[in-house]
Amino acid sequence: MPTAPRAADLKLTGLVSSLRCCQLFTGLSPEDLAAIAGFTLVLRLAKDDYLFHEGESSRGFYVVQTGAINVHRVSAAGKEQVIHVFRMGESFAEAALASATGYPANARAVEPSTVLLIPKAPILELIGRRPDLALRMLGSMSAHLRVLVGALDDLTLKDVETRMLNWLVKHGRDAKDGVIELPGTKRVLAAELGTSSETLSRTLARLRDDRLITVAAKSIKVHDAARLGSMLRRNLGEVGAPGA
Template structure:
């Protein structure tokens, strides 16, 4: 394979130790065989961002699909009044930029690097080609979208109908499930958690303090929480 260096120049995200391409960790691609993966990798570009830098902003033209290789980023929206709402945090293997891929070609949210970040970028046209050539990719992407849609609608419903207390409790329950452990580490600061749950950092602090006073949780570090009584929490 003389293309080794070529791959590197296009997308240097080949993990030499694990012999895997950046895209191979992505669920929507991981059913492809090595040759197909390489075809995709060849069209991918690699980009790095320092902590805090914006990857894109609302109104900017879309380049294509962004796949996180290392680090993490947050997607957020901004209201007329300047408040922001965190939509989602992306870790390795997750992707973004899709809204601009299929409909309008401009982004509708902000994407900001939370840590030193490495992305793989697949151009709009390449992506369309792959989707037609390998319909399985489209199917996986449909599944992913469908899942995101369900999450987003559930989120909207929660913010619309539940009290802040319930939302915080439900979030903690979700984290316990995600970590498969009653000791959880919040993946973001209060400010982002607040904007995600549609409240303020102050209220988050207060509610967590209330839960602790009730003996349902224990706050060990700023972002470390041990859930003691999950059932009580969900009865709020």
């Protein structure tokens, strides 16, 4: 009679499956994935629980198994600026492995989440034996840097309406039937755009009243992408540009 799988074996199988879904580990052998899963820790967070704070010593890096993690910094004036919201299968905080100053930002769950902690000492030991894994991690950190540079570019736009139009145009390109799923709550979106929830709500209301969008609890439906694009180009002073 077949032996029922032990709880520890089922847990290891689940961890291997989650790691395989992360781009950082795509293509690794089952043996490598099992080795990493063997020292991976599972952390469960309630909404608004902090995973780490800026300056804390690095315990390792993370992979989101379920939920969403808001990585952000807080200015001297107390204003929160979202760097990125990481979701299932995405890794983050790899750069902190090589940093003597600890984590460069804060990380907080924006909804109930499960996060995998890849501890610092064993993963660095594995990287020392596997240069190919080090190259994968460099690629992942480069992708994160591109996200950060893109976020900084967006924040240089002159007003909230222009930033909102830019966000709608960018995310609307790949939206099915014009429906853009929101990255968490509208409060998270407001922080991502560098504004307050109240200002975001007023901006969305104006676009809604112009029948350009419909706003739902967790999504925005774009009705006239061409007109949104035209408004964005006008706000950027590109009215004379081709296609304007």
